[in-house]
Amino acid sequence: MMWGAYSHLVSLVFLLFSALGFILFSLVSMSLSSSYVIEWELFSLNSSSVVVTLIYDWVSFLFLGVVLFISSTVMYYSGDYMSGDKSYSRFMYLVFGFVLSMGALIISPNLISILLGWDGLGLISYVLVIYYQNEKSANAGMLTVLSNRIGDVGILLSISLFFMLGGWNFIFYESYLSGNFLLLKILVCVAAMTKSAQIPFSAWLPAAMAAPIPVSALVHSSTLVTAGVYILIRFSGALSGSCVQSVLLIVSCLTMFMAGLGANFEFDLKKIIALSTLSQLGVMVSILSLGFADLAFFHLLTHALFKALLFMCAGMVIHSVKECQDICNMGSLVTCMPLTSVCMNLANLALCGMPFLAGFYSKDLILEVAFMSEVNIFSFFLYVLSTGLTVCYTFRLIYYSMSSLSNMSSVMIVSENHSKMLKGMMTLSVGAVTSGCVLAWVVFPEFYMICLSVPLKILALLVSSLGALLGYIVNMVGSSTSLKTVKFYSYTMFVSSMWFMPILSTFSAPRWSLSSAESFFKIGDKGWSEYFGGEGGFGEVMKGSIYLQLSQDNMIMVYMKGFFIWIIVVFFIFI
Numbered sequence: 001m002m003w004g005a006y007s008h009l010v011s012l013v014f015l016l017f018s019a020l021g022f023i024l025f026s027l028v029s030m031s032l033s034s035s036y037v038i039e040w041e042l043f044s045l046n047s048s049s050v051v052v053t054l055i056y057d058w059v060s061f062l063f064l065g066v067v068l069f070i071s072s073t074v075m076y077y078s079g080d081y082m083s084g085d086k087s088y089s090r091f092m093y094l095v096f097g098f099v100l101s102m103g104a105l106i107i108s109p110n111l112i113s114i115l116l117g118w119d120g121l122g123l124i125s126y127v128l129v130i131y132y133q134n135e136k137s138a139n140a141g142m143l144t145v146l147s148n149r150i151g152d153v154g155i156l157l158s159i160s161l162f163f164m165l166g167g168w169n170f171i172f173y174e175s176y177l178s179g180n181f182l183l184l185k186i187l188v189c190v191a192a193m194t195k196s197a198q199i200p201f202s203a204w205l206p207a208a209m210a211a212p213i214p215v216s217a218l219v220h221s222s223t224l225v226t227a228g229v230y231i232l233i234r235f236s237g238a239l240s241g242s243c244v245q246s247v248l249l250i251v252s253c254l255t256m257f258m259a260g261l262g263a264n265f266e267f268d269l270k271k272i273i274a275l276s277t278l279s280q281l282g283v284m285v286s287i288l289s290l291g292f293a294d295l296a297f298f299h300l301l302t303h304a305l306f307k308a309l310l311f312m313c314a315g316m317v318i319h320s321v322k323e324c325q326d327i328c329n330m331g332s333l334v335t336c337m338p339l340t341s342v343c344m345n346l347a348n349l350a351l352c353g354m355p356f357l358a359g360f361y362s363k364d365l366i367l368e369v370a371f372m373s374e375v376n377i378f379s380f381f382l383y384v385l386s387t388g389l390t391v392c393y394t395f396r397l398i399y400y401s402m403s404s405l406s407n408m409s410s411v412m413i414v415s416e417n418h419s420k421m422l423k424g425m426m427t428l429s430v431g432a433v434t435s436g437c438v439l440a441w442v443v444f445p446e447f448y449m450i451c452l453s454v455p456l457k458i459l460a461l462l463v464s465s466l467g468a469l470l471g472y473i474v475n476m477v478g479s480s481t482s483l484k485t486v487k488f489y490s491y492t493m494f495v496s497s498m499w500f501m502p503i504l505s506t507f508s509a510p511r512w513s514l515s516s517a518e519s520f521f522k523i524g525d526k527g528w529s530e531y532f533g534g535e536g537g538f539g540e541v542m543k544g545s546i547y548l549q550l551s552q553d554n555m556i557m558v559y560m561k562g563f564f565i566w567i568i569v570v571f572f573i574f575i
Helices: 002-032 058-081 088-106 111-129 135-165 182-195 204-210 213-219 224-234 243-263 269-289 293-320 338-352 358-372 377-403 419-443 454-476 482-496 501-508 511-532 534-553 555-574
Strands: 036-045 048-056
Touching (some): 002 058, 002 088, 002 419, 048 111, 058 293, 088 111, 088 213, 088 224, 111 224, 182 224, 182 243, 224 269, 224 293, 293 358, 293 419, 338 358, 338 419, 358 377
């Protein structure tokens, strides 16, 4: 009972102090240029030792500190958001287990021990997605867990291929793997793409929005979706110079473009933010495929802080407007919820890369480094368009939810009288403002030398400004021109449905197997199998039983006829 009442406070204190400790250890490890590896040998098989390995370096310490810091604020936030839920204690235990699974994945450089965190994330995420027990949640949970099982198969096959190297500690084989084992690299990349929802595995990420808001704040900021990017960061040395990098670049650029385009046609508040997460994951994977793993890790940390804040602000808005998620039914929230609007605008502007906020230091540096790299023209245009689309859907969200005329019910009372939720949001607001600058000093002791022409230097600023104007002004006049979109219905459906990816991932994937099973059921189970099996055999037995029954009903007549026939036979024999 005491845990149920004070679980959010206990989680806040324990996780926050743990986060501060890990961040301090990261600074010490970085200053000493040291890392520690701990191994427990379980057994030896054919000269290969099966061991549980833990690595403690500045990367794992820093990422673990950020994850625990976000988790502490989210669990404190949950104390208010989930306070009326009858399964509140179970929810807190599940979230805590989710965080522990992510921690186990972060500190595991071994493919055997990494399964503990990898499968833990997949299992607990499924349980949390179906937390609200209805048909929509069940479908979303099934799509999530089956999509992630593809990545699990990739990890298991990678373990079997690593068996040829005599061990599973992939950090020890980076230099050897850089020129060999193409199949192993493909399997690891497929596993990472499923967890980070890259094309063609993107459909599960918006569907996972069926989970409660605190879960979304964790899943889409620093835990489940970042697990794939983190694995690629650890494998970055092995992937360098491989053709897999070129495929990853195209796939990730298409993913961020598809997500940015879809978010501009979406009206569900949670799905807009989920698609923005998908777009930023594409940014991380794309810069990582260009060989800049440190920039991907930098953006991973800054994005985790302001995206968790954005989800928490969305949860406050949805909680206050009576669980409505349609941004068309909001408006003028800045007058009703000023503090929430400030925090939400901070997160939105950090997402756009507003100068001197967290996203600016990582995203602007990624764009400039990408423009300096030997990137093809297709990827270059996708980078530019995705940057403009990100600002476009962000300002569209600001217009519909905050600055437009109120579309809420006249009897609805909207307020932000939730102290725990506000405190959690304000704590993360500090990170959304200052984390970019602080982490830039920590992660990059030596800064990147950027040398670009003036047009390329101001290109990101121009595209962002154009996206902001389109996102705000076009939606201001959109109500008078909404009927014209009927002419482009097919195009709108294609774009807003993530290029039909949810349909391809659900209805189309099992179409052949289901049609084959239906034909086999008609021909086999209900056809020849039934004729020669159950129903047919039953019919033959019934026919035989009819003859037997006739013989039994006329038993005396049969006996008399048999006796008469027997006398005639004997008579003819002896005569």
